[in-house]
Amino acid sequence: METPEASAAIRARGITKTFGDVVALDGVDLDVARGQIHGLVGPNGAGKTTLLGLLLGLALADEGHLDILGTPVGRTLAVGDGVAGFVDGPGLYPSLTARQNLRALAALRGGPARPADVDDVLAEVGLTDVADDRTRGFSLGMRQRLGLAAALLTRPRLLVLDEPANGLDPAGKRQVHGVLKRLAREGVAIVLSSHRMDDLEALCSEVTILAAGRVVFSGPLAKLAAENRELDYRLRTPDPDRARAHAAEVPGVRLRTDRHIGQDPEVLFVGARTEALDALVARCVRDGVAVRELAPVVSPLEAAFLALTTTDPDSGPVDAPTEEAGR
Ligand SMILES: Nc1ncnc2c1ncn2[C@@H]1O[C@H](COP(=O)(O)OP(=O)(O)OP(=O)(O)O)[C@@H](O)[C@H]1O
Numbered sequence: 001m002e003t004p005e006a007s008a009a010i011r012a013r014g015i016t017k018t019f020g021d022v023v024a025l026d027g028v029d030l031d032v033a034r035g036q037i038h039g040l041v042g043p044n045g046a047g048k049t050t051l052l053g054l055l056l057g058l059a060l061a062d063e064g065h066l067d068i069l070g071t072p073v074g075r076t077l078a079v080g081d082g083v084a085g086f087v088d089g090p091g092l093y094p095s096l097t098a099r100q101n102l103r104a105l106a107a108l109r110g111g112p113a114r115p116a117d118v119d120d121v122l123a124e125v126g127l128t129d130v131a132d133d134r135t136r137g138f139s140l141g142m143r144q145r146l147g148l149a150a151a152l153l154t155r156p157r158l159l160v161l162d163e164p165a166n167g168l169d170p171a172g173k174r175q176v177h178g179v180l181k182r183l184a185r186e187g188v189a190i191v192l193s194s195h196r197m198d199d200l201e202a203l204c205s206e207v208t209i210l211a212a213g214r215v216v217f218s219g220p221l222a223k224l225a226a227e228n229r230e231l232d233y234r235l236r237t238p239d240p241d242r243a244r245a246h247a248a249e250v251p252g253v254r255l256r257t258d259r260h261i262g263q264d265p266e267v268l269f270v271g272a273r274t275e276a277l278d279a280l281v282a283r284c285v286r287d288g289v290a291v292r293e294l295a296p297v298v299s300p301l302e303a304a305f306l307a308l309t310t311t312d313p314d315s316g317p318v319d320a321p322t323e324e325a326g327r
Pocket residue numbers: 019022023024042043044045046047048049050051
């Protein structure tokens with residue numbers, strides 16, 4: 001049987017990286033298994049790009065240990081064997097076509113690309129129709145897709161992507177998600193950063209949340225979403241007055257009157273943890289008040305993210321568990 005070490009694509013311990021006085025990463029641990037899509041999230045300046053850069057061999061950590069695909073990362077700047085990806089957008093030659101860019105990037109990596117492989121990766125990211133257009137005119141979404149195609153050409157075992165869905169239209173996003181899921185099924189480990197909770201929910205089995213260079217959560221998404229925080233819910237009923245009266249009576253339920261203005265009259269907003277919400281629904285139904293729709297206003301993942309990363313000027317990150325606590 002494979003040991004956990006052998007199945008690990010990334011094992012990082014105590015990674016610290018500073019830029020002058022700025023501590024970009026402060027004792028970061030990260031574990032990513034082969035075949036896993038792992039999301040990296042955090043507010044602006046949290047250290048995501050810095051961490052991705054270390055994984056891609058673009059910079060070296062000041063302290064800590066980093067193993068990538070079973071090999072310790074040394075003290076020279078080099079992209080690891082089997083690693084591909086990009087941060088801050090892919091580097092492309094604007095005067096070359098998409099196809100020529102892929103050939104040039106492959107040549108830079110040391111081997112000419114087979115034309116059939118170039119055609120395959122262009123098709124996979126949906127750029128066949130613009131394969132012979134200069135990339136100068138490419139939109140952000142097209143450049144992102146071409147960057148992914150260039151990474152695919154190397155047949156990576158670890159793919160590192162900074163905001164891969166940036167600038168993609170819905171069809172492009174679906175295509176890119178499809179590619180990433182296929183790679184993961186084939187055993188490729190993928191680490192991606194995103195500010196989009198819906199993308200993370202659609203793609204990732206595990207996430208690491210960074211705030212000010214530290215890990216405030218790392219583990220399965222389901223665990224993060226399952227934490228029973230008070231959320232705001234949108235409740236639709238044909239009898240909002242009676243529903244409102246019940247909401248006022250149930251302990252732990254808060255009527256959000258501030259959300260009422262200009263809204264659909266059949267909708268009320270309540271803040272509650274799940275038990276209080278259950279009690280409200282049961283009470284409405286007992287009284288013959290139909291509940292036609294009940295949904296959180298923001299997803300449980302987004303609520304958890306905000307709770308873990310929103311800083312109070314006096315107290316630092318709110319309710320921030322350690323990495324262990326998150327597992
Ligand atoms: N080359 C650099 N020189 C100086 N400071 C840097 C450098 N790179 C990053 N930093 C600083 O390190 C911190 C982390 O930056 P990083 O870009 O990793 O954050 P991020 O989570 O990717 O942010 P964003 O979501 O805005 O992209 C920030 O304070 C940033 O200003």
